[in-house]
Amino acid sequence: MRIRTRLAAALATTVAATAAAVPATADAQQWVGLGDSFAAGPLIPTQLPPYGCLKSSQNFARQAAASLGRTISDVSCSGAKTTHMTAQQNVDPGPNPPQFNALNGGVGTVTLQIGGNDIGFSEILQECVTYNPFDSPCDEDYRPSGRDVISERITATAPLVAQVLQGIRARAPAARIVVVNYAAILPETGSGCWPQVPLAFSDVPYLRAKQKQLNAMLATQASLAGARLADAYTASIGKDACKGSGTRWVEPLVPGTSAAPFHPNLRGMTGIAPVVAAQAR
Template sequence: MTRPRLPLLRAASRLAAFAAATAGVLFAFAVPANAAVPTGRYVALGDSYTSGPLIPTQVDLNCLRSNRNYPSLIAASVGSSSFADVSCSGATTDDILNGGSGQLGISLPPQLSAVNAGTSLVTVQIGGNDIGFSGIITDCAQASLSSPLGSPCKNRYTAGGVDQLRARIAATVPKVTAVLQAVRRAAPDARVVVLGYPAILPDSGYGCWPVVPIAYQDVPYLRGVQKALNTMLANAAAANNASYADVYTPSVGRDTCKSSGTRWVEGLIPQNAAAPFHPNARGEQGMADALLAALNN
C-alpha cells in the first residue's frame, strides 16, 4: 500500500509551526507484576496510540515505536517469555490483516503474522485510522482557528441529516471483527484484549479553545464520536470472545486541555515528548494500568 502514513502527525504539523518532537518532561513509572497476567508469548497489535510516536526512546523509526509504550511496560512487568510489538503509527485494520508500509516507506508484513499458536496474550488497539481520525482533526481544527463559536465541524459531518462519522464507525465493525476472528484462528488459546482510546477532549464542558482549537459546540459532538468508537470496540470484543480494556474512564480529567504535568494526551503543540494529539509517557503508563485491570477481571 502507498497511502500516506501517520496522518495525525502530518495534520497537526500543517496547523502549527512547531516541531512535533518537542522535548518534554518524562516520567518513570513501574507497572506492578501480577501473577494473573499471561506470562507466555505476548503480541501487541495496533496503531500509533499503541506504538507511542516520539516518546523516547524510539526503537523503530519506520513505525515510530517507543520502548516506553504500554506493551513494553506490560511485557517487562510480567516477564513475558517472548514479546513482539508490531504496532505501527498510521496502521488500520488492513495493516493488521494484509500488511502495508511504515513512516519511511519500508514495507511491513501483516501484523497478524507475529501471532502464532504458542501466543498466550494478544492486545489489539485499532480503529481510529479506519474512521479517518486525521481528517477529522484537520477539518475541525481548521474550521475553528479564527473563532470558537458555532459548530462548524458538526455541521460539516452531519450535513444532509446523516452523521458521517457515526456511519464510519458502523462501517468499521466488520473490519475489527475480521481482525479479532483472525487473531483467534492464529492463537486459539490466547487471551485477547481490545483496548479503547483515552480521552482526547474533556469529558464535560466545551474544551479550551484556542489551546486546542476546536469550537465550543463541536467539543460535545466529537466527544460523543469518540465514545461511540470506544463502545463499538467494546461490543466487538464481547461478540468475538475477547476482553475489553477501558482506557477512557481512567483518562477522564487527563485530556489535552489539562496541564502538562497531568494530561495523558498531548494537544496541538506538545509540552511532553509525544506526537500531537497522541498519548505521552504518562498516557502509555495509564493504558498499561487499565490493561492490567482488564486482565485481572
C-alpha cells in the same frame, strides 16, 4: 494383513484428526502487541524500528508485558488500519510486515487497539481545528443535511474489527485477547479549551460523543469475540488534552513533551499500562 493395515490406517487418521482438533497450548510468557499510533506511541522516546512506524519502547503494551514478566513481540505501527493486520504497511522508512505475522499457536496474550484510522479520527480532528471558537466546521463537514458521517464510518468499521478479532483467534487460538479502547482526548464535560485544543465550542460535545461511540463499538466487538476490554478511556478521564502538562495523558495540538498531537504521552502510556496488565493476567 489387509485388515490390520486398514485398522492401522484408520487409527492413524483418527489420531491425526484428534490432534488437529486440540487447540495449541499457549505460552503465557509470549505476548503480541497489535495496533495503531495510540498503541505504538509516536515520538515518545525511545523510537524503535521500523522507524516509519513511530513506535516507542515505552508504549503501554511493552510496559504492561514487562510488569508481568512477559516477552513481547510489539508490531504496532502508527497509521495502521484493520487491513494492515494481514497486509504490509508501507511506512517510510519501513515497511512494517502484516501484523498478523507475529501470531502463532503458542502466543498467550494479544493486545489490540485498532479502528481509529479506519474512521479517519486524526483527519477528523485536523479538519475540525478552527481559529474561530464560535464556528462549527465539524457540523458543516461531518453532519451535512442531517447525516452523521462519523457515525456511518464507525458502523462500517465494526465488521472490520470483528474480522480482525476472528483472525487473531484463528491464528492464536489459546491466547487471551485484550482490546484496548482510546484514551480521552477531550474533557468529559463542557465545551473544551480553545485555543489549547482549537476546536469550536459547539463541536467539542459532538467529537466527544463520537469518540465514545467508537469506544462503545470496540467494547461490543470485544464482547462478541470473547475478548477482554482494557478501558483506557475511563482511566484517562480528567487527564485529557485540555489539562496541564503535569496532568494530561494526551497532548494537545502543540505538544508540550515528546509525543504526537492528540496522542498519548509517556505519562498516558504509563497510566494505561496497568489497565492493560490487569486484563492480561
